[in-house]
Amino acid sequence: MAAPIGNVVIPGDIFSFTQLKSTDDAKKILLGPGLKENDLEIKVIRPGILRYRKPGVYWVDCHHKRYIPSKGESVIGIVNQKVGDIFRVDIGGSEQASLSYLSFEGATKRNRPDVKVGDIIYAKLLVANKDMEPEIVCIDSYGRSSGMGVIRNGGFLFHTSLNLARKLLNPQCILLKTLGNRFQFEITVGINGRVWVKAHSDIQTIAIVNAIVASEYKDNDQIKEMCKRISKAVSRMEVD
Amino acid sequence: MASFTVVKQEEFEAQQEKGSAHVLRCLTSGLSCLTRQDGSVSLSQGDTTSIAVVYGPAEVRINKEQIDKATVEVIFRPKVGLSRPEHRKQERIMRNTLEPAIEAHLHPRSSISIIIQETEDLGSNLACCINSACLALLDAAINMNYMVAAVSVAVKENEDMVLDPSKQVEKEAKSIITYVFDSVNYQIVTIASTGSFSRVQHMEALKLAREASKSVFQFYRESVAKKLLMSE
Numbered sequence: 001m002a003a004p005i006g007n008v009v010i011p012g013d014i015f016s017f018t019q020l021k022s023t024d025d026a027k028k029i030l031l032g033p034g035l036k037e038n039d040l041e042i043k044v045i046r047p048g049i050l051r052y053r054k055p056g057v058y059w060v061d062c063h064h065k066r067y068i069p070s071k072g073e074s075v076i077g078i079v080n081q082k083v084g085d086i087f088r089v090d091i092g093g094s095e096q097a098s099l100s101y102l103s104f105e106g107a108t109k110r111n112r113p114d115v116k117v118g119d120i121i122y123a124k125l126l127v128a129n130k131d132m133e134p135e136i137v138c139i140d141s142y143g144r145s146s147g148m149g150v151i152r153n154g155g156f157l158f159h160t161s162l163n164l165a166r167k168l169l170n171p172q173c174i175l176l177k178t179l180g181n182r183f184q185f186e187i188t189v190g191i192n193g194r195v196w197v198k199a200h201s202d203i204q205t206i207a208i209v210n211a212i213v214a215s216e217y218k219d220n221d222q223i224k225e226m227c228k229r230i231s232k233a234v235s236r237m238e239v240d
Numbered sequence: 241m242a243s244f245t246v247v248k249q250e251e252f253e254a255q256q257e258k259g260s261a262h263v264l265r266c267l268t269s270g271l272s273c274l275t276r277q278d279g280s281v282s283l284s285q286g287d288t289t290s291i292a293v294v295y296g297p298a299e300v301r302i303n304k305e306q307i308d309k310a311t312v313e314v315i316f317r318p319k320v321g322l323s324r325p326e327h328r329k330q331e332r333i334m335r336n337t338l339e340p341a342i343e344a345h346l347h348p349r350s351s352i353s354i355i356i357q358e359t360e361d362l363g364s365n366l367a368c369c370i371n372s373a374c375l376a377l378l379d380a381a382i383n384m385n386y387m388v389a390a391v392s393v394a395v396k397e398n399e400d401m402v403l404d405p406s407k408q409v410e411k412e413a414k415s416i417i418t419y420v421f422d423s424v425n426y427q428i429v430t431i432a433s434t435g436s437f438s439r440v441q442h443m444e445a446l447k448l449a450r451e452a453s454k455s456v457f458q459f460y461r462e463s464v465a466k467k468l469l470m471s472e
Contacts, residue, residue, distance in 0.1 A: 010461055010464055011386060036343075046383055046384070047464045048381065062381040064380075066278040066295075066296065068297065094351075
């Protein structure tokens with residue numbers, strides 16, 4: 001019996017290596033999140049859908065709301081505290097991330113960045129380890145900001161499930177493109193399930209937020225349909 | 241989000257009438273019934289219902305921090321009033337049952353808190369609470385070694401066994417035993433009992449409960465599948 005790729009698996013399900021290999025010619029098997037090697041078997045430790053990608057990569061795709069930091073991911077955080085030379089930033093994980101004041105573009109000991117408690121920050125995870133405090137930075141390895149830093153000038157920040165954030169960032173998802181054809185707006189999506197939106201008017205911002213939240217369980221055709229309805233409703237409201 | 245099995249009142253009564261009573265009452269669940277929590281579920285076993293929510297892996301209080309694994313805490317909230325010593329005992333039973341099931345070492349220095357609100361106790365309350373807690377953990381996609389399923393058995397005065405007893409049966413019963421099984425080998429994880437029973441009765445009740453637990457696991461699988469396949 002081959003492994004049930006695309007089917008729901010739940011913790012405690014067990015596969016043998018031969019079961020996974022029979023769907024694959026690769027010599028090595030790579031186990032992603034949700035799978036664990038246990039003696040000569042593979043054990044599922046998370047409920048979700050079993051996925052497979054060539055060559056020999058298996059993982060469990062599950063519905064999460066809680067973010068678990070992982071190195072190199074771009075996240076949106078909220079500055080909570082200023083302790084000496086570092087800021088404590090809430091990125092939705094089990095621990096607050098630290099952000100040095102020197103890890104901004106152009107920041108020096110004399111020229112401090114303008115960051116206050118309560119600011120929203122778009123940053124990249126430099127250190128993410130289950131045993132250590134996560135550390136974020138607002139510069140890339142060349143010392144450029146490349147879009148990261150404090151997000152200013154209003155807008156609206158809201159939380160979604162991690163799946164929705166990943167869906168928005170997926171190039172195959174047409175939601176942002178379709179919305180972009182109808183409204184002019186700025187958006188920042190953190191992989192930690194936080195999304196910041198700013199449009200010309202509050203009505204438009206709210207409409208975009210609603211569209212994003214509603215798109216979680218919709219496919220591309222349904223999304224197109226929904227965008228059409230929303231833009232009609234918004235234009236009617238703005239006339240009033 | 242919700243998965244419902246509808247059993248008509250007459251059918252349910254007919255089931256009860258059969259006398260054998262070796263069936264579970266109908267199970268219904270609503271996964272992600274609350275939005276702000278990491279995982280939540282409302283579960284009903286017959287008329288007994290409870291709501292369980294899970295937060296985690298979240299920030300932990302410094303005095304409860306463990307450097308090698310996550311701290312699992314279970315809070316039980318009774319339907320009315322403050323929690324009393326008997327509820328503390330129930331919390332302890334649930335914590336000891338669920339902690340080994342959770343892969344706590346994957347999230348050191350964090351907390352996984354499970355909060356269970358009793359909404360209606362009409363028999364087999366402990367079993368319902370454990371099952372709802374397990375479903376909430378599944379909803380939050382916490383890493384787990386195995387799942388647990390709890391089944392209650394009541395031994396009546398006339399030595400009859402009743403699976404998943406209702407409040408009335410519980411009141412009249414000589415003893416009530418709650419078994420918790422794991423989902424891999426269907427081995428016992430926990431036994432909580434009140435009253436007296438013989439060894440033979442225990443073996444018989446165990447056999448009954450073990451069979452019933454399989455349908456609970458099947459129910460878990462269906463509930464989770466319904467939630468996950470919604471986005472497909």
